[in-house]
Amino acid sequence: MADTIIRFGIIGAADIARKVSRAIALAPNATLSAIGSRSLEKASKFASDNGFSPHVKIYGSYEAVLDDPEIDAVYVPLPTSLHLRWAVLAAEKKKHLLLEKPVALNVAEFDKILEACEANGVQFMDGTMWMHNPRTAKMKEFLSDADKFGQLKAVNSVFSFAADSDFLANDIRVKPDLDGLGALGDAGWYCIRSILFAANYELPKRVIALPNPVLNELGVILSCGCSLLWEDGKVATFHCSFLSNLTMDVTAIGTNGTLHLNDFIIPYVEKEAYFSTCSKSGFNDLVTGWQPLPSKHIVPTDLPQEAHMVREFSHLVKEIKLNGSKPEKKWPTITRKTQLVLDAVKASLDRGEPVELGQ
Amino acid sequence: MADTIIRFGIIGAADIARKVSRAIALAPNATLSAIGSRSLEKASKFASDNGFSPHVKIYGSYEAVLDDPEIDAVYVPLPTSLHLRWAVLAAEKKKHLLLEKPVALNVAEFDKILEACEANGVQFMDGTMWMHNPRTAKMKEFLSDADKFGQLKAVNSVFSFAADSDFLANDIRVKPDLDGLGALGDAGWYCIRSILFAANYELPKRVIALPNPVLNELGVILSCGCSLLWEDGKVATFHCSFLSNLTMDVTAIGTNGTLHLNDFIIPYVEKEAYFSTCSKSGFNDLVTGWQPLPSKHIVPTDLPQEAHMVREFSHLVKEIKLNGSKPEKKWPTITRKTQLVLDAVKASLDRGEPVELGQ
Structure with missing residues (x-):
């Protein structure tokens, strides 16, 4: 059929x-x-x-x-x-x-x-x-590998781009009555999602926004940063901004391994996507070089x-x-968790203090 | 002569x-x-x-x-x-x-x-x-380039390594009476130095340690994280740890450019060292790929x-x-700034609150 x-x-x-x-x-x-x-x-x-x-x-x-x-x-x-x-x-x-x-x-x-x-x-x-790129499933395999990656300890995520003057004056993402969450809703959404992805969608216990977001004259966030803390001691940080050069980083560090990529939202090229991993990294005898060296994985992308x-x-x-x-509940569940964390970050920014996450 | x-x-x-x-x-x-x-x-x-x-x-x-x-x-x-x-x-x-x-x-x-x-x-x-690797001077050139890098906005630095059980029981870096600053003094030193390097040694105004450092039974720091804020809105974050896989990242993001490297303290190999840069990064018309693509720079290392x-x-x-x-004052001046920030991070960890930096 x-x-x-x-x-x-x-x-x-x-x-x-x-x-x-x-x-x-x-x-x-x-x-x-x-x-x-x-x-x-x-x-x-x-x-x-x-x-x-x-x-x-x-x-x-x-x-x-x-x-x-x-x-x-x-x-x-x-x-x-x-x-x-x-x-x-x-x-x-x-x-x-x-x-x-x-x-x-x-x-x-x-x-x-x-x-x-x-x-x-x-x-x-x-x-x-990016959740649907074939690379993402391959990264999940690595992050789920108890031997090669181990237990997640820290994540860092960045999404910034340098918006031009037209964007900063006219885009819906700088208008309080349109995309009122600004850079947090737009760029920060991806950072939060990538952190939750690395944490296997376990919600953090607490978020602590940095107390110096950049706002436009209407109060919309143009740049901000935040730390997320979990019950078990895991930590994550992210930075999202309309005010600096295009950057799309995820770094996830486990007890046994590290994952790096610098184009997580939009891969550098459409036909394939890469990520780098290290496992059980150490040094040579005199501590003048690494062994093993990191591995670069290239995942072909049959469709965009x-x-x-x-x-x-x-x-x-x-x-x-x-x-x-x-209907498949997996997708709305992930969406809702992303929005929950985003709300908590916004609350932490607004209140200038740490915010505990409810469900 | x-x-x-x-x-x-x-x-x-x-x-x-x-x-x-x-x-x-x-x-x-x-x-x-x-x-x-x-x-x-x-x-x-x-x-x-x-x-x-x-x-x-x-x-x-x-x-x-x-x-x-x-x-x-x-x-x-x-x-x-x-x-x-x-x-x-x-x-x-x-x-x-x-x-x-x-x-x-x-x-x-x-x-x-x-x-x-x-x-x-x-x-x-x-x-x-690492301050003396020929790569470091090349990175400084990029970070100082008003056109290619622009004004620094954000830095992230990580130094972690997975200490073995012998280290965690016996190394001087886990003993309060020997290297009492633990992972902050050892691994965090490098993170702080790399952040100051990227910020051209301008001291931050405030440091905010994450409130969940991991301590050993004697109170020595095994893992911690911190954010640093400057008067002009620049932000930096770092994570240092004895408890996760070897990771040595520096990411510096400017208005026009981004610098990445993942082996800043000890290059992967002794004979050469790399870093990656992007400048004025954008997308193709349909936003399905980057242009320009990032550049990888390889700096030969004549001596270790x-x-x-x-x-x-x-x-x-x-x-x-x-x-x-x-005597050349440049080196002790940089050292003293590193120690000043380290002291402020320690104070923020100890007090559980942000610490303003004095001189």
Whole structure:
């Protein structure tokens, strides 16, 4: 039996939707069926700018996409402040939901989105693409290896990029009423996710934000840092910023091994992705060199990571649609933990003190 | 005129002295003239174990080395708690001083050592070898480049190694009466130095230690972490530990560039050392890959970094001895700043609160 093709609608002609519409085209089990924007003109321009096939329907509103019975799933790249309204409505219209990060302004909002998804039996997944790169599974193998990596002790994660003056004046990520979580919601989301990934999704007990975030004149975070502490003594630190050169680091240090990569969110090249590991590293007799030397692992990427994401999501949707499966809880669970930590970091920044994590 | 050869004595048959005695042999302007230990037997064994030339004098006490008029300079690898006594005495005996790190238990002690050096006109240098690797000067060029690197925004440094059970039971670095600063004094010294190096030796305004150091049963630090904040918003974090796999990272992020290396203290191999840089990094049009890609720089190491250290130190000693130069203040100034920050981190750990840095 041929693989069922999941029909996607996109609501919002955001820049990121260019990349995801290509991913929908590349994924073997997905197809782009509709694009909706606030005006027909905007939607048409987006479709022609991105070379959409003529059979992609063009809608002048988000509602029209959600009302189209020939759409199985929607990709929602709208500003964060609009997620609650449109994600809930999408779920109510029985559309499976691929939602851009940060998924909500806080976990209370996200829980409403999740409730709507659960009540309507639709799959939820957030748009954190690197999770789906084949490299990520290989890294997980290493981090799970009790001999080669051992017990996790420390993680450091960085995501920064040097936003230009236009971004810093006009991007939705610097507007309190749009992506009000700023660099924390955008770049920090990835750092927090990578830390949770390394910690096998065990939540930290406490977060301690550095007391010197950089804010713009409207109070939106442009740069901040934080430490996370676990009950067992594990520690993590991250730094996220719109104000320094593009950097995407994850370092995870265990009792027996170390993992390094410097392009965790978007691999340097699309066709393959690398990571470096050391295990049981030591020195030569005079302590003038390492042995063993670190190993570099190259993982071929048959499809771009965002196409892997669409494929995985579409597979889950197909299982629900054809086989009556329940939505996979793994993805919303990881999303919720990310948002929980993000909320705690925001609270620690706002209050200027450590914040204990609840569930 | 042939280069004057500086005659070294070593006081203390420490393990690290094996590497430094080889460096003295390799440096073209230095020679090993004497080794002194607490007993003649220990000194003789160290000399024969390390294949010392028969003309290296063997002494059964530290004093005998300091009293030998044919010794210009001493290398002191004794436990930190003995530094004050022996470094001051060495200076008083007009011996130039190459002192292992951490140089003292606190900056007040170190100031007494410095006063003795200044009063007696002897050169001071600490034993932080990586500072002298030719790679370090190349990294400084990059970090000083206003176009390629820009203004420093964030630094992360890690030095950890997995100490074995013998180390954790018996090494001087886990004994409160010997190297009482534990992992902070040993591994943390390097992290702090690398952060100051990246910050062009500008002292941070405040240090905030993570509130969960791991201590042994005698209260010695086995693992800890800290954040450092500067007046201008720069931030740095470090993690130092005896309890996880060997890791030696420095990441420095500027407005325009990023520097990475993972073997900053002891290069992977002795003959060359690498670092990676990115400048003005961005993405391709669809944000599916980086451009430009990072560059890897390989710096050949004509002499091991510790021999570079001995050569630089011996050069300064020769200038004093032959040309009546004043001791070079650059090295003790950097040392003192490192100790100042280390003291502040220790105070922050002890008090469980942020500590403002004085001068």
